[in-house]
Amino acid sequence: MSLRLENISVAVPDGATERVLLDGVDLDVGPGEVVAVTGASGSGKSTLVAVAGLLRQPDGGRVTIGGTDATALKDRRRVRLRRDAVGIVYQSSNLLPALTAREQVAILAHISGRRDAAAKDRAIELLTRVGLEDRLDARPAQLSGGERQRVAIARALMNEPVVVLADEPTASLDPELGELVMQLLIDEARRLGAATVVVTHDPDQAGRADRHLHLHRGEVAART
Amino acid sequence: MYLALRELRFARGRFALVGTVIALVAMLTTMLSGLANGLVDDGISGLRRLPMTDLVLQQGSAETFSRSTLTDADLAPWEGRDDVDASPLGVSFVNARTDGGKTIDLALYGVPAGSFLAPRPDAEGALEGTPGLVLSQELEDEGIEVGDELTVVGVDERLPVLGFTYAGSYGHVDIAFTSLETWQHLLYGDNAKGRFSAIALRADDDTTLEAADGTEVVTKEEAYAGSPGYAGETQTMSMIRWFLLVISALIVGAFFIVWTMQRSRQIALLKALGASRSYVARDALGQLAVVLVLATAVGGGVAFALGGLIDGTAVPFRLALVPAVSALVLLVVVGLLGCLAGIRRVVAVDPAMALRAAD
Ligand SMILES: Nc1ncnc2c1ncn2[C@@H]1O[C@H](COP(=O)(O)OP(=O)(O)OP(=O)(O)O)[C@@H](O)[C@H]1O
Numbered sequence: 302m303s304l305r306l307e308n309i310s311v312a313v314p315d316g317a318t319e320r321v322l323l324d325g326v327d328l329d330v331g332p333g334e335v336v337a338v339t340g341a342s343g344s345g346k347s348t349l350v351a352v353a354g355l356l357r358q359p360d361g362g363r364v365t366i367g368g369t370d371a372t373a374l375k376d377r378r379r380v381r382l383r384r385d386a387v388g389i390v391y392q393s394s395n396l397l398p399a400l401t402a403r404e405q406v407a408i409l410a411h412i413s414g415r416r417d418a419a420a421k422d423r424a425i426e427l428l429t430r431v432g433l434e435d436r437l438d439a440r441p442a443q444l445s446g447g448e449r450q451r452v453a454i455a456r457a458l459m460n461e462p463v464v465v466l467a468d469e470p471t472a473s474l475d476p477e478l479g480e481l482v483m484q485l486l487i488d489e490a491r492r493l494g495a496a497t498v499v500v501t502h503d504p505d506q507a508g509r510a511d512r513h514l515h516l517h518r519g520e521v522a523a524r525t
Numbered sequence: 526m527y528l529a530l531r532e533l534r535f536a537r538g539r540f541a542l543v544g545t546v547i548a549l550v551a552m553l554t555t556m557l558s559g560l561a562n563g564l565v566d567d568g569i570s571g572l573r574r575l576p577m578t579d580l581v582l583q584q585g586s587a588e589t590f591s592r593s594t595l596t597d598a599d600l601a602p603w604e605g606r607d608d609v610d611a612s613p614l615g616v617s618f619v620n621a622r623t624d625g626g627k628t629i630d631l632a633l634y635g636v637p638a639g640s641f642l643a644p645r646p647d648a649e650g651a652l653e654g655t656p657g658l659v660l661s662q663e664l665e666d667e668g669i670e671v672g673d674e675l676t677v678v679g680v681d682e683r684l685p686v687l688g689f690t691y692a693g694s695y696g697h698v699d700i701a702f703t704s705l706e707t708w709q710h711l712l713y714g715d716n717a718k719g720r721f722s723a724i725a726l727r728a729d730d731d732t733t734l735e736a737a738d739g740t741e742v743v744t745k746e747e748a749y750a751g752s753p754g755y756a757g758e759t760q761t762m763s764m765i766r767w768f769l770l771v772i773s774a775l776i777v778g779a780f781f782i783v784w785t786m787q788r789s790r791q792i793a794l795l796k797a798l799g800a801s802r803s804y805v806a807r808d809a810l811g812q813l814a815v816v817l818v819l820a821t822a823v824g825g826g827v828a829f830a831l832g833g834l835i836d837g838t839a840v841p842f843r844l845a846l847v848p849a850v851s852a853l854v855l856l857v858v859v860g861l862l863g864c865l866a867g868i869r870r871v872v873a874v875d876p877a878m879a880l881r882a883a884d
């Protein structure tokens with residue numbers, strides 16, 4: 302399994318008691334497989350992405366990525382695993398205002414300590430793949446919402462991650478464009494053979510996934 | 526510093542603003558350093574240029590010539606030594622008037638003919654023959670000429686100007702050399718009894734200089750402190766410079782914290798992309814370091830240029846490269862220390878923040 306979540310629970314203090322955000326969630330995603338996650342607002346979808354993306358340690362349970370138990374790793378090593386094995390597309394595109402499209406993608410190589418020309422070529426290749434070959438030097442302020450999300454997709458794929466996560470990547474786009482962007486993300490993640498988890502509100506989009514997980518108040522309410 | 530440098534270019538205006546403030550502080554620091562040097566020079570250059578290493582003064586004189594009186598009896602043991610050159614020295618402040626009616630202050634050095642203190646070989650002759658004065662170069666620049674006669678106010682002695690020597694001042698007053706006899710005559714009339722202010726010594730560093738009873742030995746540098754106004758001026762200047770350092774650390778630190786808070790979302794994203802704590806810390810500090818170094822260099826450069834303009838005017842201003850540059854380096858270091866106070870916030874940013882929708 303490329304991504305395995307076992308019995309994940311997350312709770313935050315809420316006054317004297319605690320509030321459970323995730324409760325005993327299990328999820329296995331194989332290479333090239335796409336799983337859609339749905340659920341009402343506040344049901345814990347973003348929390349699930351944070352845990353799977355190693356942005357947040359669960360209070361209980363285990364996250365395994367590419368065979369490595371990430372929850373048992375020291376902070377430093379977990380950061381490195383996140384860098385090398387996880388690509389995330391965020392709800393709002395979350396690009397860096399100062400960087401051009403090309404730099405948004407290439408910075409991943411810099412963070413990883415690779416400063417070679419091959420990295421630059423790969424950034425351009427990815428941007429071309431998502432249809433932005435003419436917008437390489439545009440900054441976020443000069444890009445449309447759809448273009449920004451496409452840059453974010455290229456960035457998520459830059460390090461050839463084992464796991465690709467997307468948290469409502471099309472929420473800020475109109476439905477038609479959302480379709481396109483979602484399809485692009487799924488195609489590219491499949492081509493890479495990454496285990497992919499996509500959070501979405503849209504039943505149509507959820508239908509494109511191989512499997513489907515529905516969350517209700519932090520628990521798995523249904524899965525297909 | 527991938528992001529840091531690109532942000533510098535992108536947010537030029539914002540950085541230019543804080544850069545200007547830093548540059549102004551750097552400029553002020555450098556100007557003050559020049560002014561402090563200039564003042565010190567103006568205070569003690571006439572003493573520094575005397576080719577001696579140490580001074581014997583009367584005990585309890587607190588490095589002040591006017592409080593010290595010695596006689597030939599004090600001189601004798603020093604003159605008997607082979608490893609030390611010794612010369613009596615009279616120092617006093619007098620007021621003189623040109624025939625044109627202009628009054629000038631003089632720091633008058635009384636030096637015996639043949640003393641190693643004599644300013645120049647040609648001045649030595651002047652100290653031997655007719656009583657007269659050898660004046661600091663600055664007075665020649667003010668229009669006094671060889672052959673002019675100056676009247677010493679109070680005793681009404683007329684003394685001819687015999688020549689000029691290097692520019693120098695003591696206690697912000699131009700120096701003048703005269704023979705020890707003339708000096709004694711001006712100060713004590715016919716009742717000098719061989720008195721003078723101090724004994725100048727010239728010896729190697731490792732020579733032991735033991736003061737006799739009733740006297741004390743100080744190094745030339747220690748004697749600067751006795752120059753009128755010296756201690757107060759140096760302390761005031763260094764206090765202003767410390768204040769500037771603290772102010773600049775606060776400015777830079779405050780800017781850094783505000784700027785960091787503004788970009789915390791981007792820092793969260795960097796961390797979410799897999800950047801280590803040290804990567805984001807280096808990025809943030811490196812950015813400020815670039816601004817600090819550039820702005821400080823510009824400010825220092827402007828100050829040096831202004832210093833060049835001031836040079837040659839009456840303002841006591843002298844920029845020495847090494848102390849000025851070290852003050853600027855200190856400014857950069859202190860600025861970075863100011864940033865260190867805010868760096869905790871940078872490394873502590875929660876990467877999960879990147880998942881929250883921008884609002
Ligand atoms: N750090 C936190 N501290 C306290 N409560 C939190 C924290 N993070 C999330 N929550 C709460 O946990 C619940 C689940 O949040 P989460 O963001 O996972 O929901 P979601 O399913 O992504 O919702 P949405 O569809 O609106 O994005 C919410 O009620 C939220 O307010």
Ligand SMILES: [Mg+2]
Binds near residue numbers: 347348468
């Ligand atoms: Mg969410």
